[in-house]
Amino acid sequence: MQVIHTxxxxxxxxxxxxxxxxxxxxxxxxxxSKFHVTNLLExxxxxxxxxxxxxxxEGHPVGIMSWGRIWESAVDCYLNHYATQHGGFYIPDIExxxxxxxxxxxxxxxxxDLSSGLMVAETKLRFSMNTEIPLRHxxxxxxxxxxxxxxxxxxxxxxxxxxxxxxxxxxxxxRLDQESITETWDGLVxxxxxxxxxGCLPRQK
Numbered sequence: 001m002q003v004i005h006t007x008x009x010x011x012x013x014x015x016x017x018x019x020x021x022x023x024x025x026x027x028x029x030x031x032x033s034k035f036h037v038t039n040l041l042e043x044x045x046x047x048x049x050x051x052x053x054x055x056x057x058e059g060h061p062v063g064i065m066s067w068g069r070i071w072e073s074a075v076d077c078y079l080n081h082y083a084t085q086h087g088g089f090y091i092p093d094i095e096x097x098x099x100x101x102x103x104x105x106x107x108x109x110x111x112x113d114l115s116s117g118l119m120v121a122e123t124k125l126r127f128s129m130n131t132e133i134p135l136r137h138x139x140x141x142x143x144x145x146x147x148x149x150x151x152x153x154x155x156x157x158x159x160x161x162x163x164x165x166x167x168x169x170x171x172x173x174x175r176l177d178q179e180s181i182t183e184t185w186d187g188l189v190x191x192x193x194x195x196x197x198x199g200c201l202p203r204q205k
Contacts, residue, residue, distance in 0.1 A: 012066045018073035030104075032056065032203050035192050037103045037143045039202075041136065044191045054200045068125045072106060075123045075156050079109060082171070086113035090121065096147040099189050103147045109154050115173055119152040120144045129161050131170050142176055142184035151176045 030036060035054075042055035076092045083090040088110035095104050107121035122141050133155060141153045155172045195201070 012069075015066050015069035015073065018070055031102065034097075034202055035101045035195075037101060037188065038140060040101065040188045040191050041139055041143075043195060043200075044187065047191065047194070052195070052198050052200060054195050054202055056202070064125075071125045071158050072123045075158075076107070079107065079121060079154070079156065083109050083111060086111040088112050092121075094148075098147050099185075099192075101188055101192060103144050105144050105148065108148060111154070111173070115152060115175075117152050118148060118150045119154045119173070120148050120150060121154045121156065124155070124157045125160070126157050127160050129159050129166060129168070131157065131159065131172070133157075133172070133174070138176075139184055142181045143188055145176055145181045146185040151178055151181065 039055050039057070043053070046053060046055055076090075079090045079092075090107055090109045092107040093105075094108055095102065097103070105120055106123045109119050109121045110117070111119065120141055122137070122144070124137060137155070141155065145151055145153065153174045153176065155174060156169070157172075158167070158169045160167050
């Protein structure tokens with residue numbers, strides 16, 4: 001055997017090409033001068049550990065994050081088909097802002113044959129066969145539900161395992177209670193105000 005060429009594949013480029021193939025623009029960089037839902041959720045965890053700072057993701061996307069985007073692109077195709085099959089529609093990549101906090105939703109979907117009302121669509125790539133939704137994911141979709149003014153979520157997850165080798169995907173339609181949605185959002189607003197009072201702001205332009 002003779003290897004005549006070896007070259008790394010840029011997974012971010014693969015993810016971009018998937019998005020372009022779906023006639024979607026690759027995601028624009030986050031406005032780092034504003035507060036974001038996921039960053040505030042992580043900031044709240046840091047505060048409970050005695051670290052008062054605004055959490056920000058640093059560096060360039062790593063391979064795992066790129067695979068997440070590739071999975072999202074594949075799921076976009078599936079959800080578009082799935083929504084049509086159930087008499088509804090799917091809109092990917094929704095950005096909304098409320099109370100000075102930005103949320104980047106994977107999408108919004110309606111599935112009239114299964115449940116009435118608009119749903120937040122959330123896509124996850126997980127390296128576990130456990131289909132129970134983690135608390136941090138619930139907090140995230142609760143915040144998104146506040147902005148989308150709904151209590152319904154279509155949670156789509158891909159589960160990968162190496163021991164034993166296995167892969168499966170699930171879609172769960174869940175209904176959240178309004179109280180938990182309101183509590184989660186109020187907590188994010190309080191975290192933001194606390195950080196501002198402590199002088200811990202997002203980086204400025």
